[in-house]
Amino acid sequence: MMLGRMLQAEYRRSPDDFFGGARTKWEGGTDQQRGAVIKFGEAWRRTPHHYRWVNEGGGKWVLKKLLFPLLADIDTTDEAHWKDEVKKAAQKLIAS
Numbered sequence: 001m002m003l004g005r006m007l008q009a010e011y012r013r014s015p016d017d018f019f020g021g022a023r024t025k026w027e028g029g030t031d032q033q034r035g036a037v038i039k040f041g042e043a044w045r046r047t048p049h050h051y052r053w054v055n056e057g058g059g060k061w062v063l064k065k066l067l068f069p070l071l072a073d074i075d076t077t078d079e080a081h082w083k084d085e086v087k088k089a090a091q092k093l094i095a096s
Contacts, residue, residue, distance in 0.1 A: 001077045002043065011035025 011032050022038045029037075051061040072089035076082045 003040070006039045006043070007036055009035070009039070011039075 022042050024038050026037050054062045074085040
C-alpha cells in the first residue's frame, strides 16, 4: 500500500516537499519519477527503525512495538474502515 501511494504522490523539487533534503544519484526520468525514487530510497533506509527482521519461514519484516502505548493502531489500507477507527479514537480523546 505504501509503495503504491509513493508512486501516485505528486512531487515537486522544493525544500518543503516530504524528504525535501534527500538526494539520489539516479539521473533518469521526470521530476515525478525522481521524487518516487527518492521516497522509495528513504523508506528503505528507515525500515530498520520501524520494523524488525524475523528469520522464520524465509524471513519477513515485522512492525516493531513502540515503548509507549498508543491511543489507536489504525490500518489505512481500507478507506471506509480507517475513517471509522479515526472517529472512535477522536471520541476517546473527547471523552477523556
